[in-house]
Amino acid sequence: MRAPAQPTLLETKGLAAAYGHARVLFGVDIALKAGEVVALMGRNGAGKSTTLKAIMGLVPATGGTVTFEGEDITSAAPYRIARLGLGYVPEERRIFTDLTVYENLEVGRKTAAAGREAWSPQKLFSIFPNLAEMKGRRASAMSGGEQQMLTIARTLMGNPHAVLLDEPSEGLAPVIVEQMADAVLAMKAEGIAVLLSEQNLYFASAVSDRAYVIEKGAIRYEGTTQELESNDEIREAYLSV
Secondary structure (H helix, E strand, O other): OOOOOOOEEEEEEEEEEEEOOEEEEEEEEEEEEOOOEEEEEOOOOOOHHHHHHHHOOOOOEEEEEEEEOOEEOOOOOHHHHHHHOEEEEOOOOOOOOOOEHHHHHHHOOOOOOOOOOOOOHHHHHHHOHHHHHOOOOEHHHOOHHHHHHHHHHHHHOOOOOEEEEEOOOOOOOHHHHHHHHHHHHHHHHOOOEEEEEEOOHHHHHHHOOEEEEEEOOEEEEEEEHHHHHHOHHHHHHHOOO
16 A cells, blocks of 8 residues: 655745846746655755755745745745744854854754654754764864754754755765764654755765756756666766766
8 A cells, every 4th residue: 555645845836036136046846745855956056055045035036936834935034934844954054153062952942843752952962972972062162064963953953844954965074974864864754854955966865865956046857866866967967077
């Protein structure tokens, strides 16, 4: 017996965005289902990060729509979108460097929705053992990879239903990348949907169910990650350096 299809949690239709007079996104269509991990792939400057920022309201949409759990959030303020249950982990690792690891986590704490188990520092430490070992350390004394882990953990303390994850493996040591992959899979196991922007096909293949490929602000390919791995033409055209 086939399992019932999961509902669409996050969807963009015809999403367009610009920086000033420079158009960056041209009619981006993306769907993310509940409990699914989807990779948005492309080269530097293809529009990956801008897509996530436009979904989150950090870059104004100039066209199209964004819906989250059936609600139109196209023109909503970022704080309101976050309160609805959409988490965002920026590439820039925006943490409070003067606070300890534990204090950073407490800053991100929000009440979980009814029927959901709340994330706690202890639960997060089981996923990020490195953080457990340095919970009293100031964030300024952490490596870039450790700060990225802390950013993800702090976002999860907000008990989101879905997470936008921007370039999680960028510039990290292989051992940290493996822990990042474990974290994404742990989110999926908890029923959290994840839309991640990524250049690393190896990382995307390890964690994603489906993938979109974006180039010059437009979606050029959609399929399973396995199909993308086996499609030499698409990888050569849009992913190879």
